Amino acid sequence: MMRHISIILIGALFGAGLALSGMLNPSKVAGFLDLFGTWDPSLAFVMGGGVVANFIGHRIVMRRTGPVFASGTAGFRIPANNAIDSKLVVGSALFGIGWGLGGLCPGPAISSLLLVPGDAVLFVLMMLAGLAVGRMLTSGPAATPAAQA
């Protein structure tokens, strides 16, 4: 029970942080990415605050042998993939184009869903479709060449 409630509360803390920070506002995000126009540096403070808080805490958390609510033998699930490959670069570059076009990345798109129904719903549905297509392209042996294209 506690483990389920804790996930909802952590998700809510994340959503509240996104809302307070200004990340839910697509025009503010575009203002941050508009480095060559009138630049709003606010989101650098979001990134800075988030990374520094997590950087310090992460070192303390990693002294433990595993998470508080350990499931089976699974410890901390830190991504083991260290490859800097074309998938990483091309995928991330694509994401940046979509982020610049819409002013929304996945977290804020979800957290603004109930605040501004219309626009965000369509964005999120298409984003989920894109996630599914991307996963199909990048998983499975036959799909590797397509993912590289």
Add this chain to the structure above:
Amino acid sequence: MSIDFQNFTPYASLIGGVMIGLSALLLMLTHGRVMGVSGILGGIVMPSGRSDIGWRVLFVIGMLAGPFAVIYFLGRPVDIMPAASGMILPVAGFIVGLGTAIGSGCTSGHGICGLARLSPRSLVAVGAFMTTGIATVFLARHVM
């Protein structure tokens, strides 16, 4: 380049950012999971197993509720002004989903979590999406 002081919100953004960092930290501490939204959603859309879906859905429910806590408990309005209209928004959504699935992460997973672990992979990802994000806004606002 000139600074947009009218819309600049250093304190709210810094506090919000720290809250985002803390939520990532707490998810790792309690459940051992990276707080990457594209990955969390990807595991709902294309599940790897039945027991792996529940925590993801609960996290999303929390994410949906979070902004209302800011409105009701802090009494702050949450401004939302669209940056795009018409067909651009759904197209942007699809590209965001596709790109984050292929690149294995977004602003939260690579940005907040990967950079905090000093992951070279995430540093490259953040460099790539910041570059194309800035280039896209430049083209949309100052060229086209």
